[in-house]
Amino acid sequence: MPVTNEEIAEIFESMATLLEMKGDTVFKIRAYQRAARTISHLSFSLEQAVRDEMDLKKVPGIGKAISEKTQEYLETGRIRAYDELVGDLPDGVLTLMSIPGIGSKTAMLITQELGISTVEGIEKAIHDGALAALPRMGQRTADNILRHIQSMRTKDGRTPIGQALAVAEDVVAILRGECPYVEQLYPAGSLRRWEETIGDIDLVGVAPEECQAAVGDVLVDLPSVQEVLVHGPKKTSVILEEGIQVDLRLGEAYSFGAMLQYFSGSQQHNIRLRDFANRKGLSLNEYGITTLATGDVARFPDEESFYEYLGLPYIVPELRIGLNEIDAAQAGALPSLVTEADLKGDLHLHSEWSDGRDPIERMIEAAVEQGYQYMALTDHSSGRGIANGLSNDRLVEQIGVLRDLQAQYPITILCGSEVDIRADGALDYPDELLAELDVVVASVHSAMGQDSDTMTARIMRAMEHPSVTIIGHASTRLLSHRSPVAFDIEALLRAARETGTAMEINSAPERMDLKDTHAHRARELGVPLAINTDSHHFTSLGQRRFGVAIARRAWCESRHILNTLPLDQFLAYIRTPKPHRMEIFESRTDVPDATNFANPLATP
Ligand code: DGT
Ligand code: CA
Ligand code: CA
Ligand code: ZN
Numbered sequence: 001m002p003v004t005n006e007e008i009a010e011i012f013e014s015m016a017t018l019l020e021m022k023g024d025t026v027f028k029i030r031a032y033q034r035a036a037r038t039i040s041h042l043s044f045s046l047e048q049a050v051r052d053e054m055d056l057k058k059v060p061g062i063g064k065a066i067s068e069k070t071q072e073y074l075e076t077g078r079i080r081a082y083d084e085l086v087g088d089l090p091d092g093v094l095t096l097m098s099i100p101g102i103g104s105k106t107a108m109l110i111t112q113e114l115g116i117s118t119v120e121g122i123e124k125a126i127h128d129g130a131l132a133a134l135p136r137m138g139q140r141t142a143d144n145i146l147r148h149i150q151s152m153r154t155k156d157g158r159t160p161i162g163q164a165l166a167v168a169e170d171v172v173a174i175l176r177g178e179c180p181y182v183e184q185l186y187p188a189g190s191l192r193r194w195e196e197t198i199g200d201i202d203l204v205g206v207a208p209e210e211c212q213a214a215v216g217d218v219l220v221d222l223p224s225v226q227e228v229l230v231h232g233p234k235k236t237s238v239i240l241e242e243g244i245q246v247d248l249r250l251g252e253a254y255s256f257g258a259m260l261q262y263f264s265g266s267q268q269h270n271i272r273l274r275d276f277a278n279r280k281g282l283s284l285n286e287y288g289i290t291t292l293a294t295g296d297v298a299r300f301p302d303e304e305s306f307y308e309y310l311g312l313p314y315i316v317p318e319l320r321i322g323l324n325e326i327d328a329a330q331a332g333a334l335p336s337l338v339t340e341a342d343l344k345g346d347l348h349l350h351s352e353w354s355d356g357r358d359p360i361e362r363m364i365e366a367a368v369e370q371g372y373q374y375m376a377l378t379d380h381s382s383g384r385g386i387a388n389g390l391s392n393d394r395l396v397e398q399i400g401v402l403r404d405l406q407a408q409y410p411i412t413i414l415c416g417s418e419v420d421i422r423a424d425g426a427l428d429y430p431d432e433l434l435a436e437l438d439v440v441v442a443s444v445h446s447a448m449g450q451d452s453d454t455m456t457a458r459i460m461r462a463m464e465h466p467s468v469t470i471i472g473h474a475s476t477r478l479l480s481h482r483s484p485v486a487f488d489i490e491a492l493l494r495a496a497r498e499t500g501t502a503m504e505i506n507s508a509p510e511r512m513d514l515k516d517t518h519a520h521r522a523r524e525l526g527v528p529l530a531i532n533t534d535s536h537h538f539t540s541l542g543q544r545r546f547g548v549a550i551a552r553r554a555w556c557e558s559r560h561i562l563n564t565l566p567l568d569q570f571l572a573y574i575r576t577p578k579p580h581r582m583e584i585f586e587s588r589t590d591v592p593d594a595t596n597f598a599n600p601l602a603t604p
């Protein structure tokens with residue numbers, strides 16, 4: 001492939017842009033811009049000129065540096081100086097710059113202020129107004145960018161669990177409605193294991209053999225089906241409008257256990273389980289368990305009997321990762337995982353006083369309906385212009401309102417705030433006001449582009465504040481929208497333990513933050529974990545199931561979760577100064593002996 005002058009000019013143009021972003025000297029920036037312009041207007045091919053051993057420095061506008069880099073590019077296909085400049089950029093800046101209408105300055109501003117590094121993230125920020133609120137942006141520019149994105153849209157592989165589960169539940173409801181002979185029908189695969197993102201939706205079900213094909217017929221006839229991949233008697237595969245694939249498989253009730261187990265995965269878990277079975281002279285497949293010596297096949301109506309036949313206790317889908325769960329099962333060391341029913345309160349709720357959609361009363365009623373003993377209202381602090389944060393005066397007023405409302409409700413209403421952790425780690429309210437609150441969730445909402453050391457120190461400073469109860473959504477990631485901030489999770493979790501600060505598992509399905517592996521480490525270190533919904537709407541409290549799933553994937557029992565404490569112990573906890581409150585968390589007397597293993601997804 002010949003190298004064109006345009007190609008070379010473009011690289012120097014990019015270098016000028018990158019140097020500008022880096023804040024390099026105007027002189028250097030201009031030199032690259034001039035070179036780019038000169039090269040794109042040359043009447044001869046640079047490649048040919050170099051081959052002819054012409055001295056490029058003779059060309060006006062091309063100096064020594066440009067000449068050498070041109071040769072380097074023609075010889076090696078790269079320019080090291082360019083690669084280094086790209087390497088220095090924050091994540092995602094180049095991605096953002098690939099969107100027409102977003103230049104280097106805007107891309108930097110967006111990554112630094114909003115922490116956004118993906119096209120989807122920009123889209124979200126346009127929809128919620130955050131982009132238009134940036135300096136020199138405005139609604140019209142934001143709308144233009146959105147149009148560009150929509151025209152360049154390509155589908156990336158995986159779907160966040162919140163979206164996939166909603167689609168799966170809709171499809172299951174329709175199939176059940178149209179096919180009354182279907183006995184069982186569950187999501188399997190990554191969805192049943194509560195992975196953060198889902199490659200495709202696997203549905204497995206039971207129907208009498210003569211009716212199985214009809215279920216597939218209903219699936220392919222759904223109005224949202226865009227493409228049919230497979231349409232057979234036992235298996236049907238379609239792609240829905242949203243770009244999500246659905247695989248449906250049907251089997252018989254007497255062997256459904258093996259089928260559900262097989263298609264629930266993970267593939268790694270199944271491989272390890274198969275090795276385990278092989279050593280016992282058994283072979284596994286989706287129909288049952290074969291004794292190799294005799295060829296006899298055992299059938300299982302449910303997964304419990306399947307695992308039991310292998311000499312193992314039941315392993316819940318969330319634990320089927322393929323790491324050490326089979327060893328733990330064999331040793332009788334599986335945890336009694338926390339369940340939704342263990343939660344006694346929600347400690348992160350918003351009302352219309354800040355950026356929530358509903359009145360305080362509605363949020364309280366929703367907490368009562370969850371059966372909670374306590375709840376904390378935590379509207380935003382004022383630093384967040386776009387979230388309609390509460391000024392000092394309005395927070396004082398809200399505390400009064402909450403104290404007045406208490407008499408009307410059979411739930412303990414705790415006064416709280418989701419207070420901004422400013423760029424330097426200071427909090428958004430004065431200490432005296434924070435000390436008035438029962439529960440303080442401290443979160444990062446700005447300057448998300450800080451480097452790891454700065455961000456870690458910033459959050460640690462908030463942890464050291466005596467009034468901070470919980471660090472909210474520590475990584476600030478939005479699944480497929482915004483990358484996590486850079487931080488040292490180990491240092492943060494150790495600081496949380498030392499200061500007596502809880503870490504939030506934010507259940508909002510677009511957040512899932514802490515994520516499972518971080519929650520796992522938090523549990524190991526003895527850090528209290530609070531499973532909150534961060535609800536901005538009274539219907540969102542049920543999203544706790546996503547947070548509970550993270551905790552379960554992190555091998556958490558009820559005793560590892562702060563808001564499973566009964567009211568009296570929780571009040572004692574928050575009223576005891578940090579870090580001594582840890583003693584209350586650690587001396588739990590309420591932990592039940594046995595835990596219900598049922599996967600919430602698998603319960604009809
Ligand atoms: P995904 O869809 O990428 O989010 O992940 P999964 O786990 O849902 O994977 P999927 O949909 O390809 O297959 C569903 C389950 O079926 C998988 O977890 C285990 C089982 N399975 C599928 N293909 C194989 C295979 O080739 N070997 C084994 N051992 N299991 C398989
Ligand atoms: Ca799947
Ligand atoms: Ca699949
Ligand atoms: Zn919040």
